[in-house]
Each structure stands twice: as C-alpha cells, then as structure tokens.
Amino acid sequence: xxxxxxxxxxxxxxxxxxxxxxxxxxxxxxxxxxxxxxxxxxxxxxxxxxxxxxxxxxxxxxxxxxxxxxxxxxxxxxxxxxxxxxxxxxxxxxxxxxxxxxxxxxxxxxxxxxxxxxxxxxxxxxxxxxxxxxxxxxxxxxxxxxxxxxxxxxxxxxxxxxxxxxxxxxxxxxxxxxxxxxxxxxxxxxxxxxxxxxxxxxxxxxxxxxxxxxxxxxxxxxxxxxxxxxxxxxxxxxxxxxxxxxxxxxxxxxxxxxxxxxxxxxxxxxxxxxxxxxxxxxxxxxxxxxxxxxxxxxxxxxxxxxxxxxxxxxxxxxxxxxxxxxxxxxxxxxxxxxxxxxxxxxxxxx
Amino acid sequence: xxxxxxxxxxxxxxxxxxxxxxxxxxxxxxxxxxxxxxxxxxxxxxxxxxxxxxxxxxxxxxxxxxxxxxxxxxxxxxxxxxxxxxxxxxxxxxxxxxxxxxxxxxxxxxxxxxxxxxxxxxxxxxxxxxxxxxxxxxxxxxxxxxxxxxxxxxxxxxxxxxxxxxxxxxxxxxxxxxxxxxxxxxxxxxxxxxxxxxxxxxxxxxxxxxxxxxxxxxxxxxxxxxxxxxxxxxxxxxxxxxxxxxxxxxxxxxxxxxxxxxxxxxxxxxxxxxxxxxxxxxxxxxxxxxxxxxxxxxxxxxxxxxxxxxxxxxxxxxxxxxxxxxxxxxxxxxxxxxxxxxxxxxxxxxxxxxxxxxxxxxxxxxxxxxxxxxxxxxxxxxxxxxx
Numbered sequence: 001x002x003x004x005x006x007x008x009x010x011x012x013x014x015x016x017x018x019x020x021x022x023x024x025x026x027x028x029x030x031x032x033x034x035x036x037x038x039x040x041x042x043x044x045x046x047x048x049x050x051x052x053x054x055x056x057x058x059x060x061x062x063x064x065x066x067x068x069x070x071x072x073x074x075x076x077x078x079x080x081x082x083x084x085x086x087x088x089x090x091x092x093x094x095x096x097x098x099x100x101x102x103x104x105x106x107x108x109x110x111x112x113x114x115x116x117x118x119x120x121x122x123x124x125x126x127x128x129x130x131x132x133x134x135x136x137x138x139x140x141x142x143x144x145x146x147x148x149x150x151x152x153x154x155x156x157x158x159x160x161x162x163x164x165x166x167x168x169x170x171x172x173x174x175x176x177x178x179x180x181x182x183x184x185x186x187x188x189x190x191x192x193x194x195x196x197x198x199x200x201x202x203x204x205x206x207x208x209x210x211x212x213x214x215x216x217x218x219x220x221x222x223x224x225x226x227x228x229x230x231x232x233x234x235x236x237x238x239x240x241x242x243x244x245x246x247x248x249x250x251x252x253x254x255x256x257x258x259x260x261x262x263x264x265x266x267x268x269x270x271x272x273x274x275x276x277x278x279x280x281x282x283x284x285x286x287x288x289x290x291x292x293x294x295x296x297x298x299x300x301x302x303x304x305x306x307x308x309x310x311x312x313x314x315x316x317x318x319x320x321x322x323x324x325x326x327x328x329x330x331x332x333x334x335x336x337x338x339x340x341x342x343x344x345x346x347x348x349x350x
Numbered sequence: 351x352x353x354x355x356x357x358x359x360x361x362x363x364x365x366x367x368x369x370x371x372x373x374x375x376x377x378x379x380x381x382x383x384x385x386x387x388x389x390x391x392x393x394x395x396x397x398x399x400x401x402x403x404x405x406x407x408x409x410x411x412x413x414x415x416x417x418x419x420x421x422x423x424x425x426x427x428x429x430x431x432x433x434x435x436x437x438x439x440x441x442x443x444x445x446x447x448x449x450x451x452x453x454x455x456x457x458x459x460x461x462x463x464x465x466x467x468x469x470x471x472x473x474x475x476x477x478x479x480x481x482x483x484x485x486x487x488x489x490x491x492x493x494x495x496x497x498x499x500x501x502x503x504x505x506x507x508x509x510x511x512x513x514x515x516x517x518x519x520x521x522x523x524x525x526x527x528x529x530x531x532x533x534x535x536x537x538x539x540x541x542x543x544x545x546x547x548x549x550x551x552x553x554x555x556x557x558x559x560x561x562x563x564x565x566x567x568x569x570x571x572x573x574x575x576x577x578x579x580x581x582x583x584x585x586x587x588x589x590x591x592x593x594x595x596x597x598x599x600x601x602x603x604x605x606x607x608x609x610x611x612x613x614x615x616x617x618x619x620x621x622x623x624x625x626x627x628x629x630x631x632x633x634x635x636x637x638x639x640x641x642x643x644x645x646x647x648x649x650x651x652x653x654x655x656x657x658x659x660x661x662x663x664x665x666x667x668x669x670x671x672x673x674x675x676x677x678x679x680x681x682x683x684x685x686x687x688x689x690x691x692x693x694x695x696x697x698x699x700x701x702x703x704x705x706x707x708x709x710x711x712x713x714x715x716x717x718x719x720x721x722x723x724x725x726x727x728x729x730x731x732x733x734x735x736x737x
Contacts, residue, residue: 005688037463059420066679066694067641070420073574075464134690140676141418143578144521154688164523166577170463171419180463185511244679246689 005134005154006192006324008206009215009229009236010127011252011313013294017111017125019043021205021214025129028193028204034183036083037076039107040190041205043127047115047278050126051107052079052176060137061174062244068140071171073180081106119261122273124254126282127213129205130177130190131239131247132156138189141172146187153218154248155192163187174243200326212315217323219248224323225312226250233309235290237283252313253279253287255294375607376600380587381405381438388441392534394543399448404435407566409451409581410648410734414488415520415673416641417578425573431651431734432581434566438588445557446547447472447588449566456537457571458503459511466571467511469502469580470535470544473565476516476555480598484585487565487652489517491668497555498523499546501533503571510535510544520578520671528555542568560595561603562588584652606655606727613721618729621722629712633733641673641697643712648734658727662718665710672699 025041044050052058052074059071076082084101091097114123132149136156139147146162147169149155158169158178165185169178178189193203201207206214217224219231229236229252236250256272256279279287297307315321374380384402391398411429435450449470459467475485476495485494495518501510512533517523529552534545550557567582569575587603589595605611627635629643649658660667675698679691686692695701700708718726 002688060418062679064681066681066691067697068418068677070418070423072420073464076462080463134688135676135679140674140678143415143417143674144523145674164577167463168417168419168577182459182461182463182465185459244691246685246691 002134002149002154003151005219005248006132006197007217007219007226007230007248007250008129008203009226009250009252011213012124012126012254013252014211014213014313015043015125015127016211017043017045018210019108020208020210021127024204024208025190029191034181035179035188037080037107038179038181038188040177040179041127041129042107043125044108045111045114045123046126046282047123048110048113050128053081053105053109054079055176056174056240058176059174060172060176060243061240062135062137062140066244068137068172069174071137071174073167073170074176076182078105081109116273119265120273122257124274126239126251127205128175128177128239129203129249130156130192131175131245131249132190132192133248134246135244137172137174137243137245138169138178138187141168142166143168150194153192153194153197155194155197156189157191157194158187158189160186160188174240174245175247197324200324202322202324206322212318212321215315215321221323225321226323228312229309233293234286235293235309237286237290239282241284251283252294253283253290255291375604376587379603379607380589381436383445383588383590383592384437384439385592386439386441388443390439390441390444390446390547392446392532392545392547394448394534394536394545395538396545398439399437399543402437402439402448404437404450405586407434407436407583407586408432408651408735409434409566409568409583410651412488412578412580412582413645413647414670415578418677419574419579422574422576422579425570425575426579429573429581431648432568434568434581434583436566436586440550440590440592442592443549444547445550445588445590446545447564449542449544449546449568451542451568452540453537453542453568453570453572454540455572456503456542458505458507459571460505464574466569466574466576467502467504468537468542468571469500469569469576470542471498471500471567471580472546473498473567474555474557475563478561478563478599479559480596480602484563484603484654484657486519486668486670487582487584487654487657488670489520489523491670492518493668494518497526497528499528499531499533499548501535501544501546502569503535503537503542507536521674528552557590558593559599560590560593561599562590563603564588582652585654603654603656606659606731611655611724611727613724613726613728615725615728615732617722618725618727621726622729625715625726643699644670646730646733650731650733650735652734653730655727655731658730659723661712662715662723662726664714664716665712666700666708666714669700669708669710673697 021041030038042051063069084099116122144162146159163186167180181188202216206216215226217226230250236252238247256274259267260271297309301307301310408431410431437448439446457468474497485496490496498515501512504511510533514528515523516526529548531548536543563585565583565585567580569580623635629638631645633647675693678694678697680694683692700710703709
C-alpha cells in the first residue's frame with residue numbers, strides 16, 4: 001500500500017508486437033551482469049505459453065482466504081530459456097548462419113502461433129512488465145523484508161543490500177516478473193524506470209512504444225488519461241485480478257475481432273474470432289462491459305459523433321499520454337529517502 | 351535425501367539424561383575442544399580431525415515459519431531430523447569447529463535460477479557467560495543478538511561462498527565484521543565437512559571463556575533449502591579447557607537438566623496435549639490451524655528446558671517474530687483507498703502494547719504448580735527425538 005500509485009495502461013488493440021519496448025528495457029537495464037536471460041518487459045503472443053513458459057501455472061499470489069499461495073521458481077533451461085549466441089564471426093566468412101546452441105525454449109518461443117485453424121486462426125500480443133501491485137506477493141513472501149513499495153508512487157523495488165537471493169519472492173509473484181540474477185545472487189525486477197520517473201519522464205518501454213499503446217500516470221490524478229481509462233471509462237483492466245495482488249498495469253482488452261468463417265468461407269454473423277471467454281480468463285468478468293463500451297464508442301464515432309474515449313485511445317499527442325509531475329529539484333531523490341518520502345516532500349530534500 | 355536419525359525408544363531416551371546427569375547435566379550437550387599445536391587450518395580434510403572426538407548434535411527441519419516455495423515445502427513435509435557431528439579444536443589463538451553431516455548429493459550454487467548450494471552455519475551468542483540468557487535459537491532476539499558464520503558450496507570447490515553476519519531475530523541477518531573468519535567445505539562419500547575458523551579474540555566478540563554456547567544449521571540444496579528452510583540444532587556448548595571454567599554459568603545452563611528438574615513424562619504429555627494443542631501442532635496431535643503459533647513437533651531438538659519453561663510462564667519474555675503479516679490479507683475488512691487489502695492480524699503472533707512493548711498473543715501460564723511445569727518441559731524436550 002502506498003499513498004499514491006503510478007499506473008500504466010496498455011491498449012492491446014494497438015500493440016503490433018514489434019518488441020521495441022522489450023529492446024528499450026533490455027538495452028537500458030538487462031543486457032549485462034547475469035541479467036541476460038531476463039526480460040523485465042516482454043511481449044508474448046496470446047493464446048500461448050508466455051514468458052517464462054506457462055507462468056500462469058507456476059503458482060504465487062493470494063488465495064481466496066487472503067493467504068499467500070505456494071509457487072515455483074522457474075528454471076532457466078525449461079522455462080526462461082538459456083540465452084544463446086549466433087555464429088556471426090563464422091557467418092561473416094561464408095558459413096551458414098545459425099545458433100551456437102541447440103535450442104529448446106526461448107523468451108518468445110511461440111511467437112505468433114496463437115490458436116485456431118485457418119481461416120479462423122487468431123492471436124494478439126500481451127506486453128508485460130512488473131504490475132507494481134498494491135498487495136505485492138513478492139513483498140509478502142520476502143523473509144528478509146528486502147522488498148518495499150515506495151510511498152510516493154507505489155513502485156515496488158528490491159533493496160539490493162538486504163536481498164540474499166533466497167528467491168521466495170519469485171515463487172510468490174504470480175506474474176513471474178521478479179528474476180534471480182545468478183551472477184550477483186540477488187533478485188531483480190522492473191523498477192518502473194524510477195530514475196526517469198523522478199525526472200518527470202515515463203519508463204523507457206512507454207516512451208519508445210511506436211504504437212503509442214502505453215499511458216502512464218497517477219491513479220488518483222483525475223486529469224491523467226490513465227485515471228480516465230481505468231476509473232471513468234473502465235475500459236482498462238488488470239491482468240488476472242483473481243491472483244489477489246491488485247496489479248497496477250491495466251489493459252484495454254482486444255476487440256474480439258472479425259467474425260469467424262464457416263466451412264464455406266462465409267462470415268458467421270455475430271461470431272467472435274477471439275473467444276470472449278478466453279479474454280475473461282485473462283482480465284476477469286469485467287471484460288464484457290469494457291468491450292461493450294469500446295464497441296458503442298466506436299459506433300458513435302462511425303456515426304460522426306465525438307468520442308473522447310476514442311480520441312484518447314488514438315493518442316494524437318504522445319505527450320498527453322504521460323502525466324508525471326517533475327520534481328522541482330530535477331534530480332534523483334536521495335537514496336535513503338526513496339522508500340519513505342512522498343512526492344510533495346521531494347523538493348525539501350534539496 | 352537425508353539419512354534418517356536412529357529412533358530411540360522413549361524409555362531408553364528418558365533414561366539417558368538421568369544417567370549422564372549424575373556426573374554432569376551438560377555432558378550430552380558439550381563438545382570438548384581439543385587443545386592442539388597450531389597453526390589451525392580451514393581444511394576439512396586436515397589429519398588433525400581424525401583424533402578429535404565428536405558430539406552428535408540433532409538438527410530439526412525449521413517448521414516455525416512457513417515459506418512459500420512449493421518444491422521446498424514438498425521436501426520439508428518429508429524431512430526428518432539429522433545428526434551433525436561436531437568437533438572443535440584450538441591452539442590458543444584460533445578456534446576451529448568442524449561440522450560433519452550426511453548428504454547423499456553434492457549441490458553447488460551455479461549459473462541457474464533454481465539451483466541451491468548445500469550450506470552450513472555456526473551461530474554464537476554476542477554476549478554469554480553467567481547472568482546472560484541464551485538468545486532465541488532462531489537467529490537470536492532483540493535483547494540477545496547472535497553472530498553468524500555461513501558458508502555455501504559454490505562453483506569453486508576450493509572456496510565456499512562465505513559471510514559473517516549479526517542477527518537479532520528472524521529476517522534481521524545483516525552482514526558484519528566479526529573476527530577474521532576462514533571457511534572450508536568439502537563433500538566426500540555422502541558426507542559434507544565444513545570448518546569454521548576464527549581468532550579466539552576479536553573486537554566485540556571475545557571467546558576466551560571456559561564455556562561457549564553455539565548452535566549449527568545445515569541446508570540441503572537438493573531439497574531447495576535456503577534461508578529459513580534448513581535444519582537447525584538447539585544451543586550446545588564448547589568447553590575450552592584452556593580457559594577458566596565458569597562454574598556459575600555452567601550451573602545456569604544446567605537448569606532443567608538436573609535429575610531433580612525432571613517431571614512426570616506421562617503427566618506432561620497429558621497437560622501439553624490438553625493446554626497447547628489448540629494453537630500449537632504436536633507430533634501426535636495436529637488439530638491447530640497451521641501458522642497461528644509455532645509448530646512444536648520437533649521443539650525438543652531446538653529448545654532448551656530453560657527456554658521452554660520461560661515460554662510457558664512468561665511468553666512475552668522472548669517473542670518470535672511471527673509469519674510476515676504481509677503474507678496474509680484480511681478480506682473481511684474493506685480495501686484501502688489504494689485498493690489494497692489490509693494486513694490480517696489473525697496470523698500475527700504478537701501485538702505491541704501502548705508502551706511499545708511486544709506482547710505475545712499466548713497467555714502466560716504463570717501459576718502452574720511446579721510439578722506440572724516440570725512435567726510439561728520434560729515432555730516437550732522429548733519432541734522430535736522420538737518417532
């Protein structure tokens with residue numbers, strides 16, 4: 001629980017799976033020192049196994065009574081995929097290009113596989129970062145109290161000086177968005193680019209998104225488009241709310257798409273290419289209401305009427321998507337005060 | 351998998367301490383530190399150890415705090431106490447302690463997300479001697495902190511991953527300087543040997559005393575053991591003949607172990623099962639809701655009689671920090687403005703009173719007849735030691 005909560009909304013109707021967010025994150029944070037296998041931001045194809053592979057079956061989160069559920073720590077070889085290199089040197093001298101290892105699983109192994117048979121095949125992309133939950137499973141599990149949630153923005157961080165690499169947090173995160181660094185023997189995770197946020201900038205994944213699918217703002221800031229999408233229009237929903245951690249990344253669900261085709265190639269009126277039941281399994285029962293709102297606003301627009309919701313989702317101006325107050329100091333909050341000071345007090349820390 | 355400890359019949363076990371205590375109530379609890387010519391080495395295969403007698407120290411799986419790793423918990427459910435052989439030697443300048451325990455597999459921390467190295471730790475009180483209560487055996491307590499020496503099998507067989515730390519309760523372990531310690535760890539033929547070596551005199555922690563309490567813990571990486579998932583012993587003693595024997599301290603530590611302290615085992619069993627099983631899990635009476643109080647199934651291995659007596663009469667004297675309350679959300683209460691459930695207090699083992707003192711939720715049983723109290727302690731000390 002924190003005084004304020006920074007949140008992100010991602011519109012899955014606009015995600016093209018280009019992985020620019022993934023690369024922005026990787027080049028910023030995870031390309032070195034034991035983090036090579038980690039994807040703090042990944043984009044997975046749904047329906048699909050996701051990353052780490054079949055993460056939804058690995059436990060964690062809270063049960064109906066409110067107690068932490070046991071979970072599994074994923075393995076590098078079977079679930080994350082061991083990073084590999086290509087024979088680029090040999091290839092430059094004429095050899096056939098190929099991986100230097102035998103490949104079994106990787107971070108995006110089932111990309112674009114999706115589900116269904118032609119002509120009714122379907123898939124959509126699901127970008128995932130740490131949900132910076134209001135009730136983080138990782139924080140609840142850490143026996144050392146090494147994980148904390150910042151009061152000023154709700155960002156969940158691992159205190160690297162307290163962390164001993166015990167990995168109970170990894171078992172406890174139902175989204176498997178906290179990772180073990182075997183080189184440093186510490187747990188590490190998405191930090192919501194807090195050094196950027198503290199300068200008034202959105203996280204790198206949101207800044208670099210070419211599809212303009214990501215909004216960033218405070219949930220209690222009525223002026224932010226994040227708050228409007230989540231609270232006013234209620235078209236952005238948390239992933240797997242049943243895990244009980246109260247995630248703070250919200251998704252505009254994909255519209256069920258064009259109708260299915262029958263055996264003779266004719267569209268079946270009223271049918272859904274992406275089964276809504278599948279979307280419900282990801283985003284909960286609220287998904288039907290969100291889809292109904294999206295569809296009715298789309299019809300409004302088609303009639304030539306104004307729709308503030310669609311204008312927001314189109315994101316004419318990139319800068320409007322982010323509402324992150326810039327601290328007056330312009331610099332980082334001093335290290336010792338990052339967990340405790342509210343935004344209002346940041347200026348005093350000068 | 352660990353080898354199971356030979357189970358002793360109750361009658362024999364009950365007879366043992368009486369026989370031993372005729373001479374010295376601490377005989378079965380004490381390692382005689384061998385006086386040897388220096389310098390000592392941290393090599394677990396050093397020939398010196400072949401002539402040093404060992405004390406068999408029982409260690410029990412830690413079940414007081416439940417952690418959330420599914421694989422580790424599966425292994426824990428089948429875990430049984432194991433025997434760590436403890437030897438010690440000194441050359442007057444350094445103290446070396448050798449732990450020797452069975453483990454069929456050599457598991458090393460390596461470049462993987464789910465591999466855990468076999469590990470061992472030696473725990474010493476920061477303060478000891480006459481008038482000093484022993485710290486809570488699980489990482490000490492706020493009034494009596496402990497010094498910890500840990501080593502873990504890493505990728506390099508010659509150099510274990512090691513650290514020195516201080517702690518004052520669960521989860522409080524903090525790296526610290528505490529003597530220039532050296533470590534050595536070696537696996538051969540289904541057994542680990544680990545040497546902990548440090549100077550007798552070190553700033554803030556001088557061991558030049560005749561009686562030195564210690565406890566040990568070992569971790570089996572094959573069972574995903576790390577952190578609180580481990581096997582730990584109770585407080586035992588090192589007797590250093592080179593330094594003056596502290597008779598007063600010896601007498602304090604003998605409390606509850608003398609023949610006259612022994613109570614009626616059957617009566618104790620009846621009382622504990624009647625009074626304690628509502629909250630605590632017992633080996634043959636598991637009716638309490640897990641997590642609401644420490645599991646007592648193997649308490650006889652990790653507790654001392656004095657600690658058990660104090661826990662019954664005055665439970666707030668040492669309050670074990672209970673399960674992390676953040677592990678439990680209270681869904682009977684409304685969610686906070688930040689959309690998070692409040693923490694459940696049902697699983698907290700203590701509360702803080704108006705003056706800031708930590709009060710155990712267990713009521714004090716201060717007015718028990720002395721014979722009943724002795725009987726309960728006598729029974730509790732058998733738990734974990736019998737099938």
